[in-house]
Amino acid sequence: MKKAVLSLSGGMDSTSLLIHLLANDYEVKVYSFDYGQKHRVELERAWRNIQYLRSQGFLIAYQVIDLKSVFNESKSALTSTTKVPEGHYAEENMKATVVENRNAIFASIIFSKALSWANETKKDVKICLAIHSGDHAIYPDCRPEFRDALNHAFKIGNWNSERVDFYLPYIEGNKKSILEDCSDCCVRLDLDFSLIMRDTNTCYNPDEQGRSCGKCGSCVERVEAFIHAGLQDPITYQEPWKVIKDNVISVLNKKN
Numbered sequence: 001m002k003k004a005v006l007s008l009s010g011g012m013d014s015t016s017l018l019i020h021l022l023a024n025d026y027e028v029k030v031y032s033f034d035y036g037q038k039h040r041v042e043l044e045r046a047w048r049n050i051q052y053l054r055s056q057g058f059l060i061a062y063q064v065i066d067l068k069s070v071f072n073e074s075k076s077a078l079t080s081t082t083k084v085p086e087g088h089y090a091e092e093n094m095k096a097t098v099v100e101n102r103n104a105i106f107a108s109i110i111f112s113k114a115l116s117w118a119n120e121t122k123k124d125v126k127i128c129l130a131i132h133s134g135d136h137a138i139y140p141d142c143r144p145e146f147r148d149a150l151n152h153a154f155k156i157g158n159w160n161s162e163r164v165d166f167y168l169p170y171i172e173g174n175k176k177s178i179l180e181d182c183s184d185c186c187v188r189l190d191l192d193f194s195l196i197m198r199d200t201n202t203c204y205n206p207d208e209q210g211r212s213c214g215k216c217g218s219c220v221e222r223v224e225a226f227i228h229a230g231l232q233d234p235i236t237y238q239e240p241w242k243v244i245k246d247n248v249i250s251v252l253n254k255k256n
Contacts, residue, residue: 001027004126005114008032010042013130015200016182023185029061036068036079041210042201049199084205086215088255094217103141111154118163126167134174175225198234211236214244223248
């Protein structure tokens with residue numbers, strides 16, 4: 001089997017990518033990061049999906065890596081008492097959700113895991129990221145030039161690094177096409193798409209019950225994707241789906 005290492009946040013995109021990899025005959029090692037995020041319900045949802053997939057016969061290696069001490073001085077709205085902003089990612093206030101150098105640290109760990117596996121097995125290993133065309137300029141560590149610079153540094157800083165490369169199947173797509181791909185792959189694998197999506201978290205500001213707010217930038221994009229795909233989101237929001245849907249349409253209309 002082909003080999004892949006995946007960073008799984010527990011959100012819609014990376015969960016869809018996990019299903020995509022299984023449908024395309026990859027053996028997958030999965031890593032999640034506990035970095036002190038206020039929305040750590042995403043880790044609980046990720047674990048539920050790992051358990052579900054294992055119950056369906058998929059042998060998936062999974063580990064949660066504790067990075068809380070690395071980011072304990074960050075004042076990001078995702079890791080501190082700073083309020084999570086509402087609205088669309090196009091708005092300036094969304095910069096409050098940036099966590100300093102987070103993706104560089106994640107990427108370095110994932111590359112190390114992939115290269116160790118490649119050296120152990122003498123096989124090529126793919127690093128899989130759910131990067132898509134909608135990734136935002138407000139996150140400097142999501143920009144292609146940053147990713148390419150990191151990859152170059154990893155390549156020249158390690159022996160046998162030619163065994164590790166990126167696999168980015170969603171790079172030209174968007175959240176709607178990611179949903180559609182996940183749905184198609186679930187059909188191929190005889191998996192329950194709604195159950196898998198229900199056990200994801202995209203929200204940056206869930207309540208104590210784990211219900212999504214429907215108002216932060218991340219929620220707005222998720223709801224928009226479900227609207228465009230003609231689907232109802234199976235996760236639980238703090239308000240009824242129709243209210244959430246109408247609110248997001250209003251936000252999108254203001255943006256346009």
